[in-house]
Amino acid sequence: MAEISLPWGGSITGDAGPYTDDQWSDVWRQLFTRDRTLEGVLPDYLNEFVVTNPAGLTIRVASGGAVIDGKFYRNTANVDFAGAAPGGGSNFYTVVAHKDFAAQTVRLSLLGPDVVSPPAVTQADGVDWEVAIYTVEITSGSVVTLTDVRVYCHFNTNVSTAMLEDGAVTTPKLPDGAVTAAKITDGAGSGVDADLLDGLEGAAYTNTLSTLAASSDITLTNSAVLIPGMSVVLTTGNYLVVASVPMIVSGSSGQYADINLQCFLDAVLQFGEGDDQDDIDASGRSRKVTMSFVWRVIVTGSQTLQLRASTAAGSTAAVDTSWQVDKAYALKV
Known part of the structure; x- marks a missing residue:
């Protein structure tokens, strides 16, 4: 079918159901992620799956919620994994949210160890779909390094200027280098006027x-x-x-x-x-x-x-x- 709309009542007329779980997954995935290979974590939901190292070689994933390839997932408690220190060099791990098609579940999982680099995620439609949350390195000296690779869900739309509330974009929300010089248009009416001081030309501050x-x-x-x-x-x-x-x-x-x-x-x-x-x-x-x-x-x-x-x-x-x-x-x- 080239065209479809849902949901509708009944099971006969037009695009009425029943609808498969794949159809619902497609709806959620298309609404809440722009790149299903990377995105998933829901911002400001519980503890956003923050990963910590509370003691020893324990790798702890906090509570959170996500949309993993169209499936909603929620975990309300900490999940602990045990890492291991190698005899030499480093062990690498990847903390993922794993969608298992056969088991019909989404669960947190720890991939590894790998002695070269953090293990790559598996993304096979209809079989397994994993989204990376953190990578972990454990050295032979039991030093644990955690790297945040979470990518939050993005509602699949374009944000216009009119949609931004006053004061919505604050300085801490602008990553270093996010606004380049090429994106700043100087001149009258631009609101930038980088060559002015308090809106005045330099001549205004020269003693005459x-x-x-x-x-x-x-x-x-x-x-x-x-x-x-x-x-x-x-x-x-x-x-x-x-x-x-x-x-x-x-x-x-x-x-x-x-x-x-x-x-x-x-x-x-x-x-x-x-x-x-x-x-x-x-x-x-x-x-x-x-x-x-x-x-x-x-x-x-x-x-x-x-x-x-x-x-x-x-x-x-x-x-x-x-x-x-x-x-x-x-x-x-």
Whole structure:
């Protein structure tokens, strides 16, 4: 029969039974194993047939469940086998789940010893079918080495991304080397962006220095006025603004000037300012003073930073900037 479906009720209509044990075995094998020559152990079922060496040369197989070539098998107790140490070299064994067609059983079994390598399993359809669980080496010095060769059952389907629950794939479940460089697609939208740090290009972590240099002089008044040339457009980030602005105070003996140097961001005055009070001495000679200050400003988007200067009300001396040496720097940090 080329086509079959099951199970159905009755025994006459369509694909109704009775069904043979081979038909049921085929269903289970096709559903729960993708490679019947290797797979069988059921994950997270009892103790998964873990093999240990509790003492001496005893080889102990813990409880577990399996689907061996379509036959369900369960063992709820430990099964012990006796190994033997050779006079020289090593004895090799293979712990298997053995499906015996004639006896109609699945049982744990120990193959060996073999003095060269772990014995190969027998897989003869209709006669015997063995699936390896562990291999064992016993040296002449009675040293027992156990090697896990279990391959778990895999439901015979393809797993799509949508079938994975959030957090289902954890780091311990990824074998070393499972994700190769060739399987990682870098670039925008990939979610990898290996060339970025916290999603940002390297330039975002580079200190950017903007220079504000005066281009001409002004005479200060009681209103804060932009020092020509001392303006710059900044982009998002934190900045230290450092200013050094020499000024010339002139007048006659007894006059004074109260000078203010201020920082504005999009015309909004920032906290802190440079302040200096200077008196003209008895000689009446002009004085040169340097206004220095450091601001910390936070820029959002694109904003214009300006340095402005003024004299306080009541100042009587004249104050002029000295543009050739007026400098300020905005350092992105």
